[in-house]
Amino acid sequence: MSPELPASALYSHPSLARLWKKVHLACSPFxxxxxxxxxxxxxxxxxxxxxxxxxxxxxxxGCAEGHKESLLLRKLPPPSHLTTADTSLAMATIAAxxxxxKRKSAKKLDLTSPSSLSRVLQSHSNLPxxxxxxxxxxxxxNLDPLPLLSQLAKSLHPCDLxxxxxxxxxxxxxxxxxxxxxxxxxxPPTRRWLEAAARRYRPRLPQGxxxxxxxxxxxxxxxxxxxxxxxxxxxxxxIFSSRRPTAPQVEAWLRSCKLLRxxxxxxxxxxxxxxxxxxxxxxxxxxxxxKG
Ligand SMILES: C[S@@+](CC[C@H](N)C(=O)[O-])C[C@H]1O[C@@H](n2cnc3c(N)ncnc32)[C@H](O)[C@@H]1O
Numbered sequence: 001m002s003p004e005l006p007a008s009a010l011y012s013h014p015s016l017a018r019l020w021k022k023v024h025l026a027c028s029p030f031x032x033x034x035x036x037x038x039x040x041x042x043x044x045x046x047x048x049x050x051x052x053x054x055x056x057x058x059x060x061x062g063c064a065e066g067h068k069e070s071l072l073l074r075k076l077p078p079p080s081h082l083t084t085a086d087t088s089l090a091m092a093t094i095a096a097x098x099x100x101x102k103r104k105s106a107k108k109l110d111l112t113s114p115s116s117l118s119r120v121l122q123s124h125s126n127l128p129x130x131x132x133x134x135x136x137x138x139x140x141x142n143l144d145p146l147p148l149l150s151q152l153a154k155s156l157h158p159c160d161l162x163x164x165x166x167x168x169x170x171x172x173x174x175x176x177x178x179x180x181x182x183x184x185x186x187x188p189p190t191r192r193w194l195e196a197a198a199r200r201y202r203p204r205l206p207q208g209x210x211x212x213x214x215x216x217x218x219x220x221x222x223x224x225x226x227x228x229x230x231x232x233x234x235x236x237x238x239i240f241s242s243r244r245p246t247a248p249q250v251e252a253w254l255r256s257c258k259l260l261r262x263x264x265x266x267x268x269x270x271x272x273x274x275x276x277x278x279x280x281x282x283x284x285x286x287x288x289x290x291k292g
Contacts (some may be wrong), residue, residue: 004238007142008087008110010197011064017088019193021065030068030138035267040137040215042265043276044075047133050161050262055080056131058101059121062086062111062139068165069135073099074087080130085109085120085189111143121155128134132157136164141242144219145253153257155208156279162259163276169244170270178214179245181271185226185242186212194239198230201237208212208232210239217243247273 011017029036058079060069063086075081082101084091089108096106110116121132134156140148145166154163169177191210198205208230217223228240245253247266254261254277263276 003236004241005197005201006110006112008239009201010142010194010240011091012087013200014088014090016193016197017064019189019196023189023193024064026182027187029184029267033267033269035269036272037071039165039265039267039272041272043077043274044072046263046276047072047076047161047163049066051076051131051133052149054130056133057081057083058099059083059132059134060085060095060099060116061109061120061134061136063095063135063137064088064091066099068137069095069099072135072163078102079133081105082105083120087111093253103281111139111148112173117155119152130159132160134160134162137164138167139164140164140166141244142240145243145245146219146248146256149253149259150257153259153270153279158279160261161276161278163274165272166250167242167244168250168266168271168273169224169246172246174185174222174244174246174249175214177246177270178226181244182212182214182226185228185240190228194228198239205230205237206232206234217241220249223249232272250275 012022025031027258054077060066063069063084066084079099080102082099082104084092084095085107086109089106090261092106096104107120109120154256156162195210211229211231213227213229215225215227217225224244226242226244227238230239231236257276258280260280261275261277265275
């Protein structure tokens with residue numbers, strides 16, 4: 001039995017997406033703290049200066065119902081084309097309905113599959129080639145960050161922009177920072193959501209209980225992960241994990257993926273940050289030419 005549930009298994013069934021939405025409304029700092037919401041409109045002035053070659057396209061990756069994108073797009077000229085993409089097509093469809101754009105489409109996406117990502121990004125390839133603004137909000141904590149950022153870096157054309165957010169471990173020590181924000185996860189609505197995901201898992205998990213812990217990421221041991229593990233007398237399965245890098249760890253990911261930072265915004269408590277990046281011009285990426 002693989003020790004970890006894929007993150008998509010927590011959202012792709014409509015009943016789980018509904019439970020996650022309850023968690024989001026009850027516990028998310030984005031809902032509870034105005035300073036976190038403000039973060040999502042702060043990149044707008046810098047983006048406007050980069051997007052002067054209008055029209056531009058927006059591809060909202062892992063967007064759920066698009067609340068964060070909505071705060072950002074409110075401050076930008078409407079894109080000529082918008083694609084919303086998520087493992088939950090139901091949520092991506094709601095986001096597409098809500099967000100402003102002249103033309104829109106919603107797609108099912110698996111961010112862990114390069115071919116799925118490339119299909120979503122290629123849906124733009126027969127349109128005239130203006131700048132694409134890719135957004136990736138709240139997703140990096142749930143997925144292995146380096147393969148995802150490096151796949152995105154390979155997919156970026158020279159004029160494309162990537163704006164991503166990540167949850168951070170506040171302070172300098174990743175583990176101590178993760179301890180401070182553990183109550184955002186260890187609470188009844190989150191437990192209900194994750195226990196429902198454990199019940200849906202096949203083959204069925206043995207009788208056990210959900211235990212929240214802070215562990216090191218197995219692929220980057222200096223990185224703290226908040227985990228919810230289903231522990232039984234026979235086995236342990238990781239149901240959920242949220243990586244909590246420090247800002248310097250995010251910067252190191254960018255260097256290793258050859259992404260150039262254009263801007264960075266961090267909310268006052270240091271628990272969430274946004275990075276605007278593009279492919280590194282001097283590192284000679286050779287993106288595939290677009291069709292059409
Ligand atoms: C924590 S939620 C964040 C949602 C929203 N972007 C926000 O910040 O409020 C993670 C999102 O990633 C999506 N997701 C998880 N795994 C995914 C995958 N493998 N491919 C695409 N989307 C995925 C989920 O459906 C969910 O919408």
